[in-house]
Amino acid sequence: MNHFDWKQLFNPEFYILLQVGGIKIGLYVVLFIVFAETGLLAGFFLPGDSLLFLCGIYSELLMKDFATGSDFLDVTFLALLIALMAIFGNMFGYWFGKKSGSYLYKREDSLFFKKKYLYQSKDFFDKYGSRAVVFARFLPIVRTFAPVIAGIVEMDRKKFMFYNILGSVVWAIVMIFAGHYLYELFKIKFNIDLKHYIEYIVIGIVMVTTVPVLIKILRKRK
Template sequence: MSNFEWTQLVNPEFYITFTIGGIQLGLYIVLFIVFAETGLFAGFFLPGDSLLFLAGIYSRDLVQNILFIESDFINLVLLSTLVALSGVFGNMVGYWFGAQSGYYLYNREDTLLFKKKYLLQSKEFFEKHGGKAIIYARFLPIVRTFAPIVAGIGSMDKKKFMFFNILSSFLWSFILIFSGHYLYGLFKDQWGIDLKEHIEKIVIGIILVSTIPVFLKLIKQKVVAK
């Protein structure tokens, strides 16, 4: 921690490998971040997609601190399930917060951690796609933070919300974590490339891929407005 720099806060690897007194806290931090991304509406700046992809690469290191399991597959299933449950609970808190504070949020002034435009964009996205927006939003930065809040504001049926909430959380966590783990093995076995040595490029690539749809939507809105 003596060499800590603020830029590390946007680097997913920093959270995954975080240790205090020799104790690896990566798993707990990953679970908290996944929860905070939707459970705390200020979590939109957290590195969700790239964090889960890297969690797949470091899956054994993360899980063995709470339970040693020989099987990589079981490790991945356990890790993905824990992450998915954190996502489910995060969305539930976001839904509850939206149901309780919708009027307040729409009339709140912008701050460093809250931008009303993100809320409005998520509302439009939700109105276009309905319940499926909960699934789509899981794979879109910023939108996934506000989608459950918008669902709560719009009084979406709770059973319907929970169905899409659980489905989207498990799809998101299993796809990204399993992809990270098996692509790491593929690159290392087939081409001798250790993805752990290219973490920065991976993070940048995932951020670009996951944010392109958001930017295209913004550009389209500006063109239509003109």
């Protein structure tokens, strides 16, 4: 009998390949994670960018039940589905921020909530204004709280939705198409199967996406 390893929860490949009773549910799990990352304020521990990049690699598996017969259309449809869930997640985060007001600033830290991330996101939002909703999509942790901050400061709803849709669509298309076509490029041109290097890819993406945040934090401490 195989024992569950909790470390798998931090491995994006685990979610994509997840099965229940022999039925592959990876696509639905991915869509829920994308929503939860901002909609349920669970972004600081859920895989974001690396998950989407791997979705591009595993797009054929994820879209197996909805295949159109066109590789490009399947990848595009997958990207749009994920973008849609990201949009809904941000909308829920915005609504929560608008309704909760200063509640989060008074809330105590817990396993799933760290107040310091809220302050970091507020600083990021103050610096970039409305554009922060777009930029935050590419930054772990910050993207979790950016829509909440937008709601707290009562950002114009129409303006928020514009940047929300723009950021979510660009994020999903860039990450998924990059994963899909880089996988094909390496396989065809260099005979390298990126699926054998998933751990290194995840580490690389995490480093690239978190370095800007770490640099900002370190500069603030000086």
